[in-house]
Amino acid sequence: xxxxxxxxxxxxxxxxxxxxxxxxxxxxxxxxxxxxxxxxxxxxxxxxxxxxxxxxxxxxxxxxxxxxxxxxxxxxxxxxxxxxxxxxxxxxxxxxxxxxxxxxxxxx
Amino acid sequence: xxxxxxxxxxxxxxxxxxxxxxxxxxxxxxxxxxxxxxxxxxxxxxxxxxxxxxxxxxxxxxxxxxxxxxxxxxxxxxxxxxxxxxxxxxxxxxxxxxxxxxxxxxxxxxxxxxxxxxxxxxxxxxxxxxxxxxxxxxxxxxxxxxxxxxxxxxxxxxxxxxxxxxxxxxxxxxxxxxxxxxxxxxxxxxxxxxxxxxxxxxxxxxxxxxxxxxxxxxxxxxxxxxxxxxxxxxxxxxxxxxxxxxxxxxxxxxxxxxxxxxxxxxxxxxxxxxxxxxxxxxxxxxxxxxxxxxxxxxxxxxxxxxxxxxxxxxxxxxxxxxxxxxxxxxxxxxxxxxxxxxxxxxxxxxxxxxxxxxxxxxxxxxxxxxxxxxxxxxxxxxxxxxxxxxxxxxxxxxxxxxxxxxxxxxxxxxxxxxxxxxxxxxxxxxxxxxxxxxxxxxxxxxxxxxxxxxxxxxxxxxxxxxxxxxxxxx
Numbered sequence: 001x002x003x004x005x006x007x008x009x010x011x012x013x014x015x016x017x018x019x020x021x022x023x024x025x026x027x028x029x030x031x032x033x034x035x036x037x038x039x040x041x042x043x044x045x046x047x048x049x050x051x052x053x054x055x056x057x058x059x060x061x062x063x064x065x066x067x068x069x070x071x072x073x074x075x076x077x078x079x080x081x082x083x084x085x086x087x088x089x090x091x092x093x094x095x096x097x098x099x100x101x102x103x104x105x106x107x108x
Numbered sequence: 109x110x111x112x113x114x115x116x117x118x119x120x121x122x123x124x125x126x127x128x129x130x131x132x133x134x135x136x137x138x139x140x141x142x143x144x145x146x147x148x149x150x151x152x153x154x155x156x157x158x159x160x161x162x163x164x165x166x167x168x169x170x171x172x173x174x175x176x177x178x179x180x181x182x183x184x185x186x187x188x189x190x191x192x193x194x195x196x197x198x199x200x201x202x203x204x205x206x207x208x209x210x211x212x213x214x215x216x217x218x219x220x221x222x223x224x225x226x227x228x229x230x231x232x233x234x235x236x237x238x239x240x241x242x243x244x245x246x247x248x249x250x251x252x253x254x255x256x257x258x259x260x261x262x263x264x265x266x267x268x269x270x271x272x273x274x275x276x277x278x279x280x281x282x283x284x285x286x287x288x289x290x291x292x293x294x295x296x297x298x299x300x301x302x303x304x305x306x307x308x309x310x311x312x313x314x315x316x317x318x319x320x321x322x323x324x325x326x327x328x329x330x331x332x333x334x335x336x337x338x339x340x341x342x343x344x345x346x347x348x349x350x351x352x353x354x355x356x357x358x359x360x361x362x363x364x365x366x367x368x369x370x371x372x373x374x375x376x377x378x379x380x381x382x383x384x385x386x387x388x389x390x391x392x393x394x395x396x397x398x399x400x401x402x403x404x405x406x407x408x409x410x411x412x413x414x415x416x417x418x419x420x421x422x423x424x425x426x427x428x429x430x431x432x433x434x435x436x437x438x439x440x441x442x443x444x445x446x447x448x449x450x451x452x453x454x455x456x457x458x459x460x461x462x463x464x465x466x467x468x469x470x471x472x473x474x475x476x477x478x479x480x481x482x483x484x485x486x487x488x489x490x491x492x493x494x495x496x497x498x499x500x501x502x503x504x505x506x507x508x509x510x511x512x513x514x515x516x517x518x519x520x521x522x523x524x525x526x527x528x529x530x531x532x533x534x535x536x537x538x539x540x541x542x543x544x545x546x547x548x549x550x551x552x553x554x555x556x557x558x559x560x561x562x563x564x565x566x567x568x569x570x571x572x573x574x575x576x577x578x579x580x581x582x
Contacts, residue, residue, distance in 0.1 A: 003237045006349045006357060013345075013358040016134055017365025023141045026463055026488050027477075029370060029470030030203055032140055033337055035150055036366045037210035039133055042157065042359035043344045044187075045164045046221035046351055051180055052172040053228050060175060062220045064183045069217035071187020072194070073210055074161075078154040079195035080206065085150055087200075087477040088143040 031084045038077025044070025118168060123354070125163030130358035132156025137362060143483055160355045200478045201435045204467035208260040208333055214340040215252025218347055219310060222246040225350050226306055236296065241346035243292040246306065247313045248343040254317030256336045259329065262321075263467055269326035274319075278387055281319050288312040320386055326432075327509055329467040331374040331385050338367025370469050377463035377489075379515075379526040408544070411562040413571060416503075416538055417578030421453050423500035427492065429460040429529050430472050433506015433542070437568035443505065444479035446576045453579070459485050460492040460502075460529045462510035489529060499534035504555075506540065506568050512553045523551055537561040540571050 024032050047067035054060045133156045139149015164170065171177050198206045222245035225238065261267035274280065288309055295305045324332050341363025348356030375382050420426055428447070434440060447457045459481065465472045473486055487495070496502065504511055507529075514521040515528045531537050537560055544556075544563075555561055564571050 001352050001354075003349070006352070006354075009354055009357050010345060010349065010361055013130075013361035014365055017137075017362040018369065020134060020138045020141075021362070021366045021369050023138070025141070026373075026461070026470060027473040027483070027486055028140055028143065028146060030207075030468060030474040031146065031150075031470070032366060033207050033333070033370070033469060034203070034210070035137070035140065035153065036337060036341065036363040037207060037214065038157070039153060039359050040214040040340050040344045040363040041217075042160060042356050043214060043217045043221060043347060045160060045353055045356055046225070046347050047183070047217065048161070048164045048170060048180060049167065049351060049353070050221060050224050050228070052169055052176045054173075054176075054224065059224050059227070060179060063224055064179050066217040066220040066224075067180065067183035068187040068190070069213040069220075071184050072191040073214050073217070074157055074191070075188045076191030076195040076206075077210055078150060078157070079192060080198060080203075081150045082147060083195065084200070084203075084474055084477070085143070085146040087474070087480075088483060089147050 028085075028088065031081050031088070034077055034084065035081040036077075038074050038081060041070045041073030041077060044074060046070075118166070122163045122167055125159055126353065126355035129156040129160035129163070129355045132159070133359055133362055137366075160359075199438075200440075200474050201438055202264075203474060204329065204333060204471060205260050205263040207468060208256050208263055208336070211333065211336045211340050212253050212256030212260060215249045215256060215336070215343065218245050218249030218340065218343040219253055219313075220249075221347055222249060222343070222350070223306055223310065225347070227303075238350045239296045241349040243296060243309065245343040245346040245350065246309055247288050247292065248339050248346070250310050250313035251317040251320065252336050252339040252343065254314045255321040255332070255339075256317075258318055258321040259324075259332055259336065262324075262326065263329065267322075269329075271325045272322040274323075277319065277323055281316060284312050284316040284319065288316065323387075324385065326467065327464070328378070328385050330464045330469055330471075331371060331378070331380075331382065333468050334367055334370035334374055335382065335386070336367075338364050338371055341365075341367050374464055374469060377527060379523070406557050408556050409562040411538065411564050413564065413574035414578045415562075416564060416575050417582060419501050419536065419538070420450060420455065420503075420575065421579055421582055423450075423455050425456045425458070425495070425499045426450055427458045427460050427495060427499045427502045427531070427534065428505060429462070429465075429502060429507050429511060429531055430476070430505045431462075431465045431507025431510060432467060432471075433508075433540070433568050435466055435471065435475055435506070437506060439505065439569035439572055440475040440479040440481075442569050442572040442576065443476070444481050446572050446579075447481060447485070449576050449579045457485060458487050458492060458495060458499075460489070460495075460531070461486055462489050462507070462529050465507055465510050489527060493530045496530045496533040500536070502531045502534040502537045504531055504537060504539045505572065508541075508553055509551060511555055512551065513558075514551065514554055518554075521551065531555065532558055532560070535560065538564055540564050540566075540568050542567065 047063050051063050136149045136153025139145040222242045226242045262269045291305050291309045341360050345357050345360030450457050461472050511529050511531045513532050515523045515526040
């Protein structure tokens with residue numbers, strides 16, 4: 001790919017990103033941040049692609065750390081986002097039925 | 109078919125996988141526009157990530173070398189072993205620290221990858237196309253790594269959250285920035301001993317990361333976290349250009365866009381420009397004069413949980429304005445119980461969420477969602493401000509600067525012009541606070557001295573529980 005093609009992709013991705021993310025409500029901004037934490041874990045690909053080129057223990061060690069970091073981001077980010085979003089999801093029960101309200105009372 | 113053709117086809121297949129992966133990222137993010145579709149959106153993005161990783165592992169030569177497979181597998185497992193329990197166990201009140209740490213970890217990975225990439229392309233087939241993005245990624249990734257670690261330290265209270273400033277801070281930061289960029293230009297132009305220069309760049313950027321975040325006070329944290337988020341994303345996108353990897357370019361750019369949007373929103377909600385915040389000194393400079401004004405404000409009224417309970421039970425509408433104090437006291441469950449008790453008495457309860465309440469965008473919403481406050485009861489600032497006139501009692505729980513009427517009435521105040529929650533428009537205001545100490549910005553709050561305001565001193569969680577108990581006893 002030429003540099004120009006890649007810059008075109010970069011710019012278009014920027015516009016798409018702005019369009020999509022502007023629509024996300026304030027309420028969901030924390031999950032948005034942890035979700036984007038997970039997505040920038042994509043740098044793990046860089047570590048994976050470079051590992052076989054590494055020479056010497058230092059580069060091997062550093063790339064090992066980079067892959068570990070990336071993976072922490074991906075796994076940690078997606079899981080914690082899921083945990084948070086589940087909490088938001090169970091909220092908008094359209095109308096809690098009497099039965100349900102009773103159950104909740106009993107729990108207290 | 110020659111080996112070359114097979115290689116080509118395989119490469120095409122992998123490139124298509126990357127396109128699928130980044131499409132899923134975008135699709136997943138658009139799911140986040142509502143709470144109902146958000147969980148699925150997150151799963152879709154995670155699927156995209158899985159596809160991108162598998163495709164990369166299928167790339168020719170990735171497994172070449174004797175130690176490569178074991179290192180790759182161990183690193184992937186280790187990352188999972190660290191990330192998973194961290195994500196499972198972290199408390200919702202600690203989310204700002206977690207996000208700061210994740211930003212830093214990502215920035216660190218970018219800086220390392222940029223450095224290794226640079227070393228391998230130097231001298232041989234290197235081109236400016238690899239050089240410029242790698243150097244950019246090395247500088248920005250390193251700033252993000254160190255800056256995020258400092259932010260984490262401040263949020264976790266390992267470091268003091270007040271601004272830490274050196275004399276001539278702005279000049280030092282400027283000089284560091286110039287050194288980093290100049291080294292990068294010298295490197296890219298190509299004749300000097302690369303190894304030392306790239307290390308020099310990483311070290312300068314590391315210092316810069318520390319110096320930029322240390323002078324920033326706790327109240328400015330939402331802006332800083334968002335900004336570091338944007339930095340990490342943009343540096344990842346730059347790495348993508350150096351590595352010819354579309355998934356990295358698009359993924360990084362989405363994060364960059366998200367971080368940029370959030371940074372602007374947060375800065376707007378504080379009526380401050382991003383450069384002014386990065387230049388630092390919200391709290392430090394103004395704390396002293398504001399503290400001196402205390403004496404001419406007159407006395408404050410204090411109240412008891414029983415009195416508050418009576419006031420609340422006979423109200424028609426109550427607005428609760430939470431702030432960082434609610435997170436510190438872990439009071440979100442107690443607040444939910446109070447809300448339920450009031451709803452049972454037929455009182456309408458709303459929550460007024462200021463965009464910069466807490467330490468990161470959306471911090472209060474997550475805590476209240478955790479304690480199962482209904483999504484519809486959470487109102488954004490513009491939505492709730494007209495409600496205050498119709499509100500009998502406003503309960504301010506651990507929020508300070510975002511309710512400070514000085515932002516409207518006192519042109520001399522450092523927060524003048526910042527949009528606030530108009531809590532002072534309600535019939536009466538009850539402020540739950542640990543003591544009379546000023547907020548993190550160190551600015552005195554005239555709200556506390558208003559005739560309709562009374563203060564309930566003590567730990568937010570126990571105060572709220574006592575109020576709830578008193579309501580039940582009525």
